Amino acid sequence: MKSYHADERGYYGEFGGAFIPEMLYPNCEELRQNYLRIMQEPSFKDEFHQLLKDYVGRPTPLYFAKRLSEKYNTKIYLKREDLCHTGAHKVNNTIGQILMAKKLGKNRIIAETGAGQHGVATATVCALMGIECVVYMGEIDIARQAPNVARMKMLGAEVRPATSGSKTLKDATNEAIRDWINNPVDTHYIIGSVVGPHPYPDMVARFQSVISEEIKNQLQEKEGRENPDYVVACVGGGSNAAGAFYHYLDTPEVGIIAVEAAGKGIHSGESAATSALGKIGIIHGSKTLLMQTQDGQITEPYSISAGLDYPGVGPMHAHLYASGRGEFISITDDDAMNAGMELCKLEGIIPAIESSHALAIFEDRKFNPDDVVVINLSGRGDKDLQNYIDYFKL
C-alpha cells in the first residue's frame, strides 16, 4: 500500500531528506541513528506520557461545537490543543525532544521561534528539566512579540536576536543551525515544526501524533467510529497538522484538509500560501515546496498570523499536496480574523489566529449534514489579543 509516512531515509515521496553541510552531519546522524530506538524504550514512553498527562494536561478534549455545527449544517468537532499548558500544541514536541536530548546526554538546548510560541514551549521544558536554553528570534519578531519574549526570560531562557537577512523566523532558524554547527557535541537543537533535515520532520510528527491518536479514541466514544470524514488543520511549517493527520495519513476514507495563510491574497505579493506559490527547492536542510525567486533565493512570506509565515512547508505536507492526498485551501487575513471572532461569539472560545485559518474554511467549503469534521484548534488567542484589538478596533 502507498504510504504517506516518511521512508527510512526521511523522504515523503520526492520531498524531505537531509541537505545539510558536512558540519551538521554528525549531529543529525547521531539523532537519526537513535531517535526511533529511544522513542521505543519503555522508560522514555512512560516519562513522555506521564508528562503529557500531568504537566501538559492531556488528553485534550474533543469538543462537539454545537452552535458552529448548526450554523454550517455539518458536525464539527474541535480538538482542543488550545488547552495545553503554554497555550498550544507546541509543547507536545518540546516535551518529547527534551527527553530525547537527555537520553542523548546533551546539556544545552537551542531553539528558533517566530511568534514566540515554540520558544516559550522550549523555555518551559528547559525550566522543567533544569537545562540551559538559548532561543533565537528575529530582531523584528522580538519587537512585535514582547509578551512572549518576557515569558521566555521569566522561564530562564536567553533570547538571542537574529539580525541577519530578513530578521524573522527563517533567519532565527538559520542562526540556530549556525549555533549547532559551532556546538556540535553538547547541544541539542529543538526544531519547532515538521521541517528541517531528516529525522526532524518524522520525529516531530511522531511526537505530535498524540493528537490524532486521541481523536481516534475520543471519536469512537462520541460517534462510535474512529474515523472522521475530514480532519482539518492550519499549516505554516505544519506541526499541528502533522499531528492531527498522522494516524489518518494512510486511511484514504478520511479527507485531509490543510489550510494555509493567503495573507492579503495569494497574488497580492503578501502571502504565505506555500503550496500555491512555492516551488520545489531546499530550505533548512529539507527538499520541499518553498517560496523563492526564480534565482533560488528564499523570499519572505506574509501572514497576519506569525505562526504561519514560514516560506516553506514540511516535506510531509509537500507530498500530501503533490500527490493529491491532501486538499489545500488558503484563507486570507480578513477571513481568518472573522472566523476567529465568530468562534468567540458562537462557542465562547478565543482561538489563536493560526487556528482561525482552519475555522474559516466553512464559508466556502461545504460539507454534508452528517459529515464528521474535526478541526484541530491548535492554540488559544491570548497571545493574539493585540492583533484582535487592532483589527476589530476593540
Next chain:
Amino acid sequence: MNRIKQKLQEDKKILSIYFTAGYPHLDDTIKIIQDLEKNGVDLIEIGLPFSDPLADGPTIQASSTAALKNGMNTALLFEQLKDIRKTVSIPLILMGYFNPVLQYGVEEFCAKCEEIGIDGIILPDLPLDVYQEEYEVIFKKHGLINVFLITPQTSDERIKDIDSASDGFIYMVSSASTTGAKQGFGKEQSDYFDRIADMNLNNPQIVGFGISNAETFGQATQKAKGAIIGSAFIKHLTENGVNGIGDFVKQIR
C-alpha cells in the same frame, strides 16, 4: 587535464582565496579574479551569493546579502565570467548553496560551467549520497570536480568514503564552526591535522575556516596541501574595495 588536478601536482603549498561574487560592487568580479591571479594566488573560489547561507558566519553572510542587493544572480555571474579564460588561467571553483543551482537546473549549470572554463564546484549542502545517486554523472560529463568537506567531527569511516568519492582535493574544515568564527589554531586543530595526515588519503587536503594571515596559513599547510582564505579577504574588500589586493596576498605568503 582539469586545471585543479594540474595545480595540485605542483610542488608547492596552495593558496586559495574565496570571495563573494557581486561584492563589494556588482561588477568587481573580473578585477578581483585577475588581481588575485596576478599576485600569485593558486586557486580561486567564486561565491555564488545565497539568501540563507547556513554554514557562513556574519562576514560572508553580510557580503552575500549585499551582493544580492547589488543585483547578483546565477545568470549574471555566468555572463560576467563568459570571457574569463581569455585572461585567467588558474583553476576556478564556484562555491555556493544547492538551491540556486537546483533552480538554474543542475545539468544547465554544469554545462555552463564547462563552457566558461570553471573547473570545480563546492556545494556544502549537497550531501554525498544524493550527489552520487543523482548528479555525479552530470558533473563528470562536464569535466567538473566536486569538492566535499570534512570536519573534526567527521568519522574516519566517513572520511574514507568521502576520499573515495573525491577526485581532486578534500576541503578540510579546520574546526566545528561557521566561516570566520575562530581566530588561530590550538591543540585540537593540530591533533586533527595530524590525524588526517596519518590517514594517507588519496586526495590532498586543503584547509579552510579560521585562516586569516601568514601564521595561520603556515600552521594549516604544515601537513595539508594548501589553505583557503575567505572571511579575512571579504573584510579586506569591505575596507579597501578592490584596491590593494596584492598587499593582502603578500602578507599571507
